[in-house]
Amino acid sequence: MPPMPGKTLYDKIWDAHVVAEQDGEAILYIDLHLIHEVTTPQAFAGLRANRRPVRRPDRTLAVADHNVPTEGQELGVDAVADEEARLQLQTLGKNVADYGIEFFPMGDIRNGIVHVVGPEQGRTQPGMTIVCGDSHTSTHGAFGALAHGIGTSEVEHVLATQTLRQKKAKNFRVRIEGEPAPGVGAKDFALAVIGEIGTAGGTGYVIEYAGSAVRALSMEGRMTLCNLTIEGGARAGLVAPDETTFEYLKGRPASPKGGAWEMALSYWKTFFTDEDAAFDREIVLDAAKIAPTVTWGTSPEDVVAVTGVVPSPDSFATPDKRASAARALQYMGLSAGQPITEATVDVVFIGSCTNSRIEDLRSAAKIAAKALEGGRKVAEGVRAMVVPGSGLVRAQAEEEGLDEIFKAAGFEWREPGCSMCLGMNPDKLTPGQRCASTSNRNFEGRQGRDGRTHLMSPAMAAAAAIAGHIADVRDYL
């Protein structure tokens, strides 16, 4: 018998979840379904209209994150000023009560951004399939789980059947090898990868991140990396589980305990890519060559090293690209050839499911503390906000005294939520404002109408807050 070809991590998770095949599609079992207020109301309405139950309320978890204001949360949903937001939040509350789904409502310390809460609670585990009506569900791939975003009709499908109809994607491996320079981390890796492959480079693929620089990342760093996978066009990103993963999971509320822990551990350890597995595409990046990276334009692929200059539209290969670069420069209020560090910022946003975990806050607080030592604070006229990803992250940060550092340095210390990532709640940019942001999308209008977004790491964002313009974090370490 010829030897079986090796399998990738993705192949293994896929194979472990195929329930049946129908009309060339697989019916894939879903282990964990995360839901929030924005993409679920019509899905529940659909269930009701068809008198269908939720198949596995116990494998579903709800949070309130997209619409919530980041202050005054203890006042509850009724105090939310925006009428539509309030209605969506109330509707979620009613739906989860009707169907017996666990819910961390606004003001609950366990509540927060859906992609922060899942891992923090130990719900996200290796080898799982995870879906949520939000494209950054790819975050959970950091645990070696196949995780991606779905639409409202699919949310209804998963609620009703605990499965999803899917066609299999191709395998793409991104290896990042070597040791990064100080001040360079997961966010810079992710932006560098997108800059390399483009925003459509991952379309049709699931990306597995590998290599020594990825192995060396903490779980928070891996989550940042997988979070941004969707911006490279791939539906899901994966990092094979290892000791770092298991260490993170141990003792979390929903992690297996006692004998079940050992059993789970041996199951999780089967999720890795075989030596002889083949990838449809592979790239290798040298971590040492990656500089602190920021975006200059209105697409996440518009990246430049912080030491670089704003590119000229003429430098792009195709007429389409030249036209969109020219449009981006105009929108961003930048000119070709200008050093990116000349861009002065009005707002600094440290938060979002990309960078609002404890480690992110620590790295930003370190810059703030250093500035304080030198007698410096957030630059005059800059509004800098720190929005922890969950109530528990916020509590942990307060225990470590990070909030005191931020506040002393002139940062606002806010309550958890998606906040200024998407401009759907009161935290928004006003037209023309420039923002150093740790979020994931720099599209036109994403953070508020005519707002200008520069994506970067938490440490870089903190440095920008102190400098009042985009700055090289290495000068602030």
Place this chain on the structure above:
Amino acid sequence: MEAFTRLDAKAAPLPLANIDTDQIIPKQFLKTVERAGLAKGLFYEYRFDQQGREIPDFVLNQPAYKGAGVLVAGDNFGCGSSREHAPWALMDFGIRCVISTSFADIFYNNCFQNGLLPVVLKAEEVQQLMDEARGGNHVVSVDLETQTVTSPSGAVFTFEIDPKRKAKMLKGLDAIGETLEAAPAIDTYEMKRALAQPWLEGA
């Protein structure tokens, strides 16, 4: 999705062509978090005047057509935006079948996702149904199995429908319904998983 096999119901004539989805359900009713409850917005501009008073002349406001389950309409029904709110609103109002000479594509597809039967008949047949529906007895029978519509006077018209769509409609299968046909396989999968990964049960 509700199955559609046979329907005996009052037919309301709406002799207008190109009824678009904005007429079926105007924009201001789209901000809802529900699919249900859209009946109040159905044909809003036809049913209510500027002051929100019922317009007694409109067919669906006439007592004789109360509880109508079939709508007989002019050419190209359901054109315009792709909003799925249009079939939702019709269904919510109690309409289970729309008969016309032609339908806009997206609306036609959306109907099948939601258990609303769109029936295409010849122009003269539609005309005859309209005329008869205006008379004293306006109950028609729509039988999907035999692909026939029987007029109040007993005239029988046959219609065409894609066999796959027909089969799903008869069983009330939408994408979810289709997947649920594999329910035994899902059950088996879950049983195996419960044994292999017991820590995921009863969390």
